Amino acid sequence: MRRTITLASGFLFLVLLIVGWQQSLRPEPHPLTPQLTGQVEYCLTCHADLPEISPSHPVETFGCVRCHGGERLALDADLAHSTMRGGANPSDLSVVEQSCGGSKCHSGDEAAARDHIQRVRTSVQATYTGAITNIRYTFGAQPDLSPIMGIHAVDDEKTATGIAALSAFDPSMETNPALEQFAQNCLTCHLYAEPREGDAYTRFTGCAACHTPTRDFPSSSGEKKAKTVHTLTTEIAYTQCNACHNRGNYDLRTMTFVPREDVPTDRIHNYYQPIAQFTQCEWTLDCIDCHTREEAMGDGDIHGSQADMQYVQCKTCHGTITELPKTKTLTDPDDIAFRMALLNPVIDLKLGDTIIVTEQGEPLWNTRMLPDGNFELFGKATGQRFLFRPVMGTSCEQKPDEQASRYCHECHAVER
Template structure:
């Protein structure tokens, strides 16, 4: 190839990339002729029609836009096979099974707590997938779930999930499909780039440039409701509804979607260090790994122990030995690209992190977007993390600064009114409205989670349902829905994403019954009486799930998720008995806590009269 020919090809390439879209030279009938200033998606996405479809040879707008995919969002799932999936089949197969797309876990748990269980699994879009064991799994269309559980998901929960666009909530809107994360919306869902043909129009992503590594704002779009983990992580507390005055008669310092306002609390220690959501969460956490899961905790592959180690074992590592290792592909756009021979830390599922590695005998976490390196402190064999009796503790039971708790969800379903069904895409009969009793973030109750470990739990969900039929009759009035065959309130294991370096004090956790599930209370001898009473029972606290009468502990609310449960009587007594030790031994590094406690000796201490205690 001659020098002149090479130069011509180079000039043509520069013209194509400078235009932002494909530029067909000669007749002027190009996408870029109208969309001047439109940002280039990336250096590997050069042709408009390969993503958007349409006809670039047509000079007339309507004719050129005919048969486009979208046209605003070619990443919508209904176009995947012709657009994103055409070049990215590996990623597409993963996303199709991803809980953020299927919402199977949310629908399943909504069914369980809204009396909708029927032995089937549902998804935002019907599909046939495989579970992690390789078994075929059929996910039914949630549009066919014809009961309150289906209604509340379609008209509420589904608005946050990436199978469908959410374009109605200020600061909470997002596109559907791949664009939900990779083409973020601004606060109003309007385009803010340099293409004057769509400048300020809605609904559009803020820019036409793709975000390979989505920032935290993408996560906040959805994770500012329910558990509110994106808010807690950044040190924001959605502690009141709407615009309730919080400061000098005005709203809180930050207005978020709804509109709601948030106040400031201490942020997560990882956020303080400059880490973003994607620095901990792997692409398999967020985009799926190709398998269909029935609950979020099954898909999530990261744990605190991965980077910090456990009391008995340091973080596990494995070298990059193959030239096509996925770590090499994923880290290609990081400031520090991983290389063959690097020792990568493994997740709880035994897969390599792409940004966490061992170097100079230290564990390092690289922030994916900034390249900043953070040393991860390893806690293995440290005395405060090796206390006998704490083997079942999740790290975040002690290290959570706060846990979001929303008590008393009073939901009214009025069949006289219409509301948008986000799955069906039309307004249908039946509108939900919600009120609540109160929220709090501290203290928070503990129970055993699905791993058999002690973890925080939060209301999940305390639903009191009222139903008004088309004739205006209230056919259900503050009805407590069934769970496992009986009317009971529910709590669920939960990681609040508000981690602190400083832990909850030993005395506080062992001496405050609120941490054990009793709620706000008064201790009277060997009775613990609730003070915040559920309106449906004079004996049951709204903010707890166990009571103690004459020394016997009784559970009355369910801890949802498999194998989860409250503490039993013997466990409660052992936890409280440790207070005898804490009077003198209040340092968790005290060698006494490296020994097995003899509860018989503690019993003898309790039984001795005050005059004999030395």
């Protein structure tokens, strides 16, 4: 009996050694108490090597849980991640209000242009209402082209466009089979949707669709910048826009997507599909160098289609033969142009600088008028400096009422 007890004691001792060994394997908890939440979180125990998401969201201030959710105390991956908002992507539009919202964050004051979430929700990139309206009208599901449906129901009581609300497009309520086809094959190009399968289409949903690069991109340092998943940036290269745009076409007869077939290797061939016509600035610049925040992210009103939303034209920067582009001299240090330039410092804007403003008053903060009356523009993604001059005073023969790009392309299109 004594021998058995000795053996059993030895066994218990062995088990205790295993207990000690197992406890020694546990990672040293890495606490962080972000200033915004004041609640300790231990995510960095495992995620210490994750790069900071952006200079605007320092981890000491925000931590992880404020945006991502999750169990801040759990050191078990399954439990810690079980309550994360939107999985790996808290900016998914289904959870963005909890993740990125808040009056001091991105659902703030409209006047200060801090109402990003409300603007994005009502933007055509989120509602996709133009496509839905056109297809429903084409197949007789609605009598005219008035926008009545979007991907999700949205409303805007203070609308300036006359569209106060959109109801949710529900394919199961449609009788025409073409509309079901459309729903199955064509509803991947809006901010709520997961993209089509394939490297070329890779992007996240919600804010991250644009603000998190999913492919290597040309950067302001002149070198190629490698994508890092944990990134939010306003340095958005055309390559990111191309995850949706210029990737192919929809065939209305079969209601399917036809991917572009060329295999471009350089910028000029990659930028647009082979059939496209464009001028030099349309491929040397990035999309966001000309297209504004309100065009891309919405202006807070519900619009019927992309055509209603997109307003920047060649003349925005170049003027016409009778008019110079609209400009504005920066006299207010709180001008939004300075905030934009601070987020993506490709230009050293100073008080007293004169920048171009769009027809709707949005600042093209990456431009500046030079003393000789010409302009400079800095690529938001490339940092590259471009010089350009107004049309007025040149030999351009444009008609003042023909300002769509196709009229400019007649003379200025690039051959590739």
